Amino acid sequence: MDKAIARVSPPARGETGRLGLQWSRAAPRVVLYLLLAAGALLFLAPVYVMLVNSFKPLAEIRGASLLALPSDWTIDPWIAAWATAKIGVQATGLRPYFANSFLLVIPAVALSTLIGALNGYILTQFRFRGANLMYAALLFSVFIPFQIVLIPMAKTLGWLGLAGTVKGLIFVHTVYGLGFTTLFFRNYYAAFPVELVKSARMDGAGFFGVLRHVLLPNSAPIVIVTVIWQFTSIWNEFLFGASFSDFSSFPLTVGLNNLVNSSTGVKEYNVHFAGAFIAALPTLVVYVVSGKYFVRGLMAGSVKG
């Protein structure tokens, strides 16, 4: 009788794990929490260091531990990183590159998400020859090292008159984002109840009717996942930005790298940290606000293939 009760009642909270497994008494829960806390501190340390040192005058960074809080708080490094630091030959700070990244990321995310939704719809609701092959081709394109397309893409952009422009980068990111966005929507619509689509067709809904009135109103989760995924990857991307843009169109990652690595003379660590934080802020905000969808995107992009 006791045994039966033990079997149906959940393990007491805080004593055993979800699987009901108990580690030996030599490693009690305190050790578990200590390990997790130590790990968490190590994972947070780099961002903590970036943040506290971005509020210190340069002299204080040289004279005191990187871990110490500022004793003489200043926001000058932030102002410098944002508006006055020298990047290349111009003392513009990161501001124009921040703007470039937004001008790039908004249309690129919108376009690749829209086309991905359309492709996902077509790939799941219609039968045509070569659909599986096309799916495989898209799937593999997600994994290719982009070095393999750099040279011909540079030539193509030059030929289209888009070399060194934000428009060119929008094109590149849309093209190479299609694989992911199509897969996201394909996998989502593949699990969509067939009856709903069928009955809408019976009621006379056409190609766009089904998409607009049946699929899209039920697509909020996958749209959010896709938008967050695309936003994060394009915002953080560097190789295309470094290869296909110039001083008028550099995205923020390239601007930041120039700020940190091309500066001559005194290394302004505090300005670099502030700059890095400015570059990290938009994706960090997205992560904090909608981490759940970010994780879902990661999982959809990996486990489900």
Next chain:
Amino acid sequence: MKAGYLPRLLFSPSVLLVLVCVYGYIMFTVYLSFTGSTLMPSLTFTGAGSYVRLAGLANWRVSLANFGIFASLYIVIALALGLALAILIDQGIRAESVFRSIFLYPMALSFIVTGTAWKWLLDPGVGLERSVQLLGWESFRFGWIKDSDLAIYCVVLAAVWQTSGFVMAMFLAGLRGVDTEQVNAARVDGAGTGQIYLRVILPQLGPIFVSAFVILAHMAIKSYDLIVAMTNGGPGRSTWLPSVFMYQYTFTRNEMAVGAASAVLMLLLTAVVVVPYLRREMRGARHG
């Protein structure tokens, strides 16, 4: 429903873009690697000379050797750390989502940001070494990032920091799907916790190991931003990877054919890892 002309018409631009900008460009780059292209692409076929040249270049051999060290350590450590974190988090702890978020947030950052942070953290003049010295341990030395034999390990450290939370999330999803019946059965048989993890739970995580391995391996091959931001390939060429080699030879040393050849080898390496995985995944998708 059989596709009429409208779905085909609307699907065709994507097909065209992918066929041209992925597969067409791959073929173009493969072709370039068999030409004598230098600053500009030349379309005259000259044979496999650039592969011969590539094999003889010390810079390429250093890049490959570095890649061997980087990829194996990065993959093994990220897998081990990710699994360990997942098991720790799966113990029915309090504030689970807080811990998960903390371990995963680096994944939301750009590698340029990560590289910048770690570059100065590991810099002996301003970072860890200096900070420990200021605490009173004056003889403390930690200048790996300036040491051409050890700088590659600094890159491994930063890469592991960035991605092991992702691996953790994958394993955590796997652990949540573990068959509790089997675990209970093993426990009734008197197996200890360690035994159950080793014999019952880990074998069930096999597919996750494979997925995580493929993801990490292809990230290792693509790694470029992190190197540029953290060490810019240095000191000297001690942290060059094939990705750095490709960029250098193609865009700054005007040896486009050699750069193209290196890109082709990177693609082949990726294909060796990814294609068997995708074939299996696609077959699984078709059957289930």
